[in-house]
Amino acid sequence: MVTGPRILVVDDDPTVSDVVHRYFDKAGMSVQVAADGNAALEIAARWLPDLVVLDLMLPGMGGLAVCRALRETRDVPVIMLTALGEESDRVLGLEQGADDYLTKPFSPRELVLRVQSILRRAAGPEASELLTDGEIVVDSAARQATRDGALLALTMREFELLTFFLRHPHQAFDRAQLLEQVWGWTFGDSATVTVHVRRLREKIEIDAAAPTRIITVWGVGYRYEPVPAGAAAGHT
Amino acid sequence: MVTGPRILVVDDDPTVSDVVHRYFDKAGMSVQVAADGNAALEIAARWLPDLVVLDLMLPGMGGLAVCRALRETRDVPVIMLTALGEESDRVLGLEQGADDYLTKPFSPRELVLRVQSILRRAAGPEASELLTDGEIVVDSAARQATRDGALLALTMREFELLTFFLRHPHQAFDRAQLLEQVWGWTFGDSATVTVHVRRLREKIEIDAAAPTRIITVWGVGYRYEPVPAGAAAGHT
DNA sequence: GGAGGAGCTTACGGACTCCGAACGGTCCCG
DNA sequence: CGGGACCGTTCGGAGTCCGTAAGCTCCTCC
Helix, strand or coil, X not given: CCCCCEEXXXXXXXXXXXXXXXXXHHCCCEEEEECCHHHHHHHHHHHCCCEEEEECCCCCCCHHHHHHHHHHHCCCCEEEEECCCCHHHHHHHHHCCCCXXXXXXXXXXXXXXHHHHHHHHHCCCCCCCEEEECCEEEECCCCEEXXXXXXXXXCHHHHHHHHHHHHCCCCEEEHHHHXXXXXXXXXXXXXXXXXXXXXXXXXXXXXXXXXXXXXXXXXXXXXXXXXXXXXXXXXX | CCCCCEEXXXXXXXXXXXXXXXXXXXXXXXXXXXXXXXXXXXXXXXXXXXXXXXXXXXXXXXXXXXXXXXXXXXXXXXXXXECCCCHXXXXXXHHCCCCEEEECCCCHHHHHXXXXXXXXXXXCHHHCCEEEECCXXXXXXXXXXXXXXXXXXXXXXXXXXXXXXXXXXXXXXXXXXXXXXXXXXXXXXXXXXXXXXXXXXXXXXXXXCCCCCEEEECCCEEEECCCCCCCCCCCX
16 A cells, blocks of 8 residues: 555654554555654655654654744645643644644544544545445435435444445455454454444445345355346335 | 736745645746835736735734735725734734735645635626525625525534535535535544534534434544425425 | 354443523624 | 622432343355
């Protein structure tokens, strides 16, 4: 996955940058780490990151100065990390043009979410996408799914699971993969997947006991199989 | 983008004007910066900006004097920037004919939103845009909303929230997105959104406890669903 | 055909989300 | 200065959803 967005992390504390590094990796992003302002500017000039995560407290050149220098050469989004209670610094950071900020200690997961949100914003308005499979239509923008025009009451997990399957048909995934792709987990009980697949089947399959869409691949996991183009039906 | 509206920024602090400059650029507007009152008047006379962002605290000639001088030659909208707590100054500023004001520190995003709002208002009655959904009609220029012809007493936030929803129907937004799009915040408590949605529902829904327009999307946020074209009714 | 493992089904308690109401603060007006 | 409007926050409560556990069925391989 060399094609993911490039993130530059600037922090002199290795325990912070290491954790953040791993989380970004998992989210499919490329990461470089700089320990001080000079290294940051150097990497930024050469590597052209899509976003910069910047600690406000840096040895030598301060975080604000780095931010300003970054913005001079290129219009790259910046997320600032500030220590708790440095209210004035935070305000200053926002005025300097930081696109967002987080106060330490922060959750790595939240950082990833904010980064994705900002990148999405920079990418422009997302096209409202319609995923279809036979009589089932999923509107990812509206976050609702219909079957024969009737609304399907899917919960959030079920909706995301279905969306993922529709985007990756004809391909088998084991439970660990689904847990990571849909839940965003890297650990956890795979039984969770089993239960949610069952609940989803109950809502989208004609007969949940004899599924035709979410196929069980024995010893592996599951595979989504769209209905053939000119299939049985009797619908419309 | 040479065709965008022209904004003149008057502030002696480069860290402020630079940031503001970039944000306006991103919004597709042309920007000129003046560091003091004399430069401001000179540029204004030559360049004829569509709007002026004016710091109240200026070296030499004060912001109020600049504002007065600007208004003498041409009726250009002015947004004032005031330091926190300068209550009297702000009042004075509004009396001098400022169209809006912001207290420092402010969010650049919010400034852009206010500028766009004022420009839209100043664009004249030709842009009198009518947003409608069933028996609800919103006149964005007049900043008035009616239901069955009766005026709806919406506050500013409620009005802007409703306007945003009407412009983006059938699409689910999480609270952070609404906070950014409507409030102009990139941080803050998402509960704010919840409460305003509730208060707006109280005014536009038949039964606020069973909303049919502002739908809550569990685990995500809200979605606006206009009434179907040939729906039930019994109105008029 | 039997044993073992993998998947299915159900039930339940806790966690989370949303709602509704009330509170305190600020600004505006009389 | 007192009252009102609007806004952002907070808190309790109710409802929903989710993950886990436990027993069961089905498949596979010996």
